[in-house]
């Protein structure tokens with residue numbers, strides 16, 4: 001089939017995500033055919049460096065032999081079985097490993113990130129109900145937060161373009177000041193600003209704790225808000241304040257987990273343990289949809305009862321899918337055998353060093369956290385994101401700026417030559433988009 005025919009059929013048959021479909025009248029879809037490492041190859045054989053890890057999921061490259069082999073092996077034994085009433089080795093092994101890594105347990109599975117945040121919110125709410133504290137039924141989150149697109153997760157999200165249309169359907173939740181250090185006063189340090197925001201959180205909890213079930217937060221980086229980074233002291237304070245006032249802390253590590261911020265999980269950098277952790281995206285190395293919520297023994301115990309109504313009666317058809325679990329196990333094995341967290345430190349140092357050439361351009365807030373790199377472009381062009389996207393795509397680079405924020409979230413396997421290409425092509429594409 002010709003490319004042209006495929007694109008036409010795609011536009012007729014497929015409703016693409018996060019897209020005004022009419023824009024494809026002039027902006028063609030890119031038909032992808034294969035992938036290898038950090039590269040994607042389209043139907044004409046043109047290569048694109050996947051510098052956003054295919055929406056932040058692909059951490060060890062495309063066509064990764066180890067993850068692929070693990071799925072193939074699992075495919076020969078058991079592809080799927082329902083997880084109510086049944087179990088299997090991959091889900092047990094994965095749950096045990098995630099418990100060791102997070103310090104939490106009782107892994108509950110779903111297939112995507114938004115479902116994981118829904119599960120954590122529902123579990124927290126239900127915990128207070130089971131504990132005869134029905135009044136604790138509200139959630140709070142940060143200004144500029146992003147927790148997914150389903151109705152429950154949009155209720156704690158604060159990105160107007162995704163949320164406002166559906167306002168009438170959503171359970172509204174209060175938003176706490178974001179410690180994103182771009183919002184600090186001139187001369188105020190990131191740490192002082194984080195502490196100032198934490199103080200406002202504390203004041204809010206002091207007043208409202210009796211009606212609050214949980215505070216949900218993206219640890220260290222508010223990714224969808226344009227890679228808003230903040231000082232780890234905020235998380236530390238948030239944990240202390242939530243504990244003091246009996247409010248759950250839900251860590252949404254869907255984007256930042258699995259090494260993205262420089263440690264296996266971002267919470268480690270503040271040395272805190274949340275009451276719930278939500279995981280997805282990198283968990284299968286970008287191979288299969290899987291998400292998980294882990295929690296404390298205390299939360300689990302509140303549901304453990306002779307009463308069915310006290311149980312967590314939530315489910316998804318593909319809960320704990322064995323193929324997805326086997327991909328996750330292979331992903332975790334790579335972290336162990338390849339000393340990934342330490343190697344990423346060297347890779348990040350190289351990327352930071354090479355990014356210095358970008359400081360000649362009109363940019364501000366050049367920032368880095370682990371394997372996330374971002375800066376904001378000073379431009380009057382309201383169409384900057386689109387122009388830049390098309391410019392970089394033309395040159396074989398896949399980047400999707402968020403507004404005027406350009407960010408790199410590359411697969412961890414990116415090498416020095418590829419980093420050179422990434423930085424140089426970014427430079428060219430910015431110059432052509434100002």
Ligand SMILES: *Cc1c(COP(=O)(O)O)cnc(C)c1O
Nearest residue numbers: 112113114146147148252254255
């Ligand atoms: C992507 C993301 C989600 C939603 O995950 P989906 O798999 O897209 O539903 C939730 N929270 C954060 C922080 C995310 O980055």
